[in-house]
Amino acid sequence: MYWLAARLAIALMVGTVQADRLSPREKAVWNQVKPSVVTLFENDRPCGVAALIDDSGYFVAHSSGVSSAVPAGKSFGGKEVSFSVVSRDPLTQLVLLKATDWVSGTAKPFRIPNEEETDGGVILAVLPTGPIRAAYVSKHQPGVLKPSRRLVTLTEIRFEAPTQAVGGALILSESGELIGTLNATLDRPEGLTQNQTMNQNSLGQNQTARGPSIRIQNQILNAGPGEMTVAYAVGPEVVQHTLQGFLSSKHEAEYAMLGIFCTNAIGGGAYIQSVSPNSPAQKAGLRPGDILLSIGYNQIADQVAFATVMLQQKVGKKITLMIKRGRGSLLIDAVPSKSTE
Amino acid sequence: MKAKFEEKLAQLAFGDLSPSDAKKLEIEAQSQQEARETLRLYREMRDGLRGMAEVPEDQFSKERLRDAILKQGLKPRPDRYASNRSWLWMPAVACALGFGLVYARHTILPKNVNPQIVMSKKSLMAPPLLAVHEPIRVADNTPSPANSFIGPIQSPLRKTRTFGYRHRPRHHLEPNEVSPNILAVKLDGDDLNPDFGGANSTIPTSPSASDVPPMVATAASTGPIVFIDQDKDEQTGAQKATEVGNASNVLVGG
CATH class of the missing domain: 1.10.10 (Arc Repressor Mutant, subunit A)
Structure with missing residues (x-):
């Protein structure tokens, strides 16, 4: 107990220091949303954060902070909260938690922003120890989530790496809306610091930089007060879809799946590399080697377009696929099933 | 006499x-x-x-x-050299006729081509993957040898034609008419043609342009793509992300 109190005191102290680095506007936003955030503990150690998404006591958190079936937490106001795990979404790694003995009206639930975020803006990453400032780089970064290999758009953010873990942090917009949770950080090659990785990335985006300009750029980026971390969160559209599923009567997010794996086809379309056994695609008659040209009235330019269109489909709703097989083309009806990964 | x-x-x-x-x-x-x-x-x-x-x-x-x-006196004098060069018009006319024939052959071809997505510069520069995309114009102009057998896909309800009947003049098909230009026939089951198996599979049928909404294009990705592994980064506690330069060969499930 003493150890828990000491840990919490340290965390709050670090959080206070971090909060002091925020601008007055960011502090105001943080103070406004603070009652809706709960720090999760595992073995008396802060391991994640949960955000209130419904007034009836439903919270959402990243799976990295929820290892037990009945996680416990403490709000930033000091109130202890116990949870039960309701649902897990393997795609976004989000977990739906239900707070026991939650009193309605205690805090205001978060909402997903509807308006387009401006690239390059400032956002808040809420760690178990408190918020830090982060730079919002883009929300159009395509990413493939393993092992399902589902393609989603990612929100790319960058921030000065703190000493503690950042995985599962809540990502809030400048106005305090929930964008998502921090899923991953860019892996750095052996022997390189995060800052050097950043430099490499910057040069990769600007291949014209050569010679002295590279050195100048390195000097500029190395002049910062700390290392920069490049992190990714699942895009707000997917997060919104997941939260809508969480708050539905089933309390689970559903993603339509055909059960095929595609690469880019030369000349346009998605080339089907493999078809999962007993999948909707196999039942419909799709075969490896087929080229998917359209889904409904959505033209498929490549495998990325295929994944994008599939994210918009609904489980159990028949779709018409136009495929090219050999020298002919044909239409095939298929009924997507619920993705299990 | x-x-x-x-x-x-x-x-x-x-x-x-x-x-x-x-x-x-x-x-x-x-x-x-x-x-x-x-x-x-x-x-x-x-x-x-x-x-x-x-x-x-x-x-x-x-x-x-x-x-x-x-x-007679005001008429232009005939060029005595013109008559010597009068044969020049014959190859010129032959060339014109040849060009006209080739052009006419191409114009009566069924326009079985690869659709071209017409996108704005903005969408090419920053393709929003999950955004709602505007309907596109599907241009069918130049036949491509690589996919010349693909039917026009600006509408999935078009009948598919092949280049094997290129000399036939193009005509509109009635809704119930079976064209000899159709490569595949309607399939009722696996026993008809093993190559086009499946009770769910049919060829594109029932052309009715007014009932068919326009094809919607989804932007393709040509930039870098990020892989997110299940493994966690020991330092940050988050999943590991790695970046690859081009998405063209990336295997995507769905």
Whole structure:
């Protein structure tokens, strides 16, 4: 107990220091949303954060902070909260938690922003120890989530790496809306610091930089007060879809799946590399080697377009696929099933 | 008949003989069938000549002079070299006909081509993957050998044609008409054609342009793509993300 109190005191102290680095506007936003955030503990150690998404006591958190079936937490106001795990979404790694003995009206639930975020803006990453400032780089970064290999758009953010873990942090917009949770950080090659990785990335985006300009750029980026971390969160559209599923009567997010794996086809379309056994695609008659040209009235330019269109489909709703097989083309009806990964 | 006798018959017909000679020759000609017929022809010729309008001698010369000056004299002189080069138009016409034939052959071809997505510069620069995309124009212009057998896919309800019937003039198909240009036939089950198996599979049918909403394009990704592994980064506690330069060969599930 003493150890828990000491840990919490340290965390709050670090959080206070971090909060002091925020601008007055960011502090105001943080103070406004603070009652809706709960720090999760595992073995008396802060391991994640949960955000209130419904007034009836439903919270959402990243799976990295929820290892037990009945996680416990403490709000930033000091109130202890116990949870039960309701649902897990393997795609976004989000977990739906239900707070026991939650009193309605205690805090205001978060909402997903509807308006387009401006690239390059400032956002808040809420760690178990408190918020830090982060730079919002883009929300159009395509990413493939393993092992399902589902393609989603990612929100790319960058921030000065703190000493503690950042995985599962809540990502809030400048106005305090929930964008998502921090899923991953860019892996750095052996022997390189995060800052050097950043430099490499910057040069990769600007291949014209050569010679002295590279050195100048390195000097500029190395002049910062700390290392920069490049992190990714699942895009707000997917997060919104997941939260809508969480708050539905089933309390689970559903993603339509055909059960095929595609690469880019030369000349346009998605080339089907493999078809999962007993999948909707196999039942419909799709075969490896087929080229998917359209889904409904959505033209498929490549495998990325295929994944994008599939994210918009609904489980159990028949779709018409136009495929090219050999020298002919044909239409095939298929009924997507619920993705299990 | 002797030529001299025929000449005298001509003189008789035109009145160039004396009355005594004329009377004598007249009697002689009447006794011969051939001479009588020849005299009749000469007299008809004489009557025809007399029936022609008489042109005064002076007027006749002035008309000819004026005509020569005003009409013939003002005409451009024919280039004597032009006639030597007149053969040049023949290969030119042959070339034009050949070009016209080739062009006509292409215009009657079914436009079985790869659709081209027309996107704005903005969408090419920053393709929003999950955004709602605007309907696109599908241009079908130039046949591509690589996918020339693909039917036009601006609408999935079009019948598929092949290039094997390129000489046939294009015509519109009735809704229930089965075209010989259709590569695949409607499939009711696996037993019809193993290559187009599946009870759910059909060829594109029922063209009805007014009922078909426009095709919507989804932006393709040509930039870098990020892989997110299940493994966690020990330092940050988050999943590991790695970046690859191009999404073209990335295997995507769905």
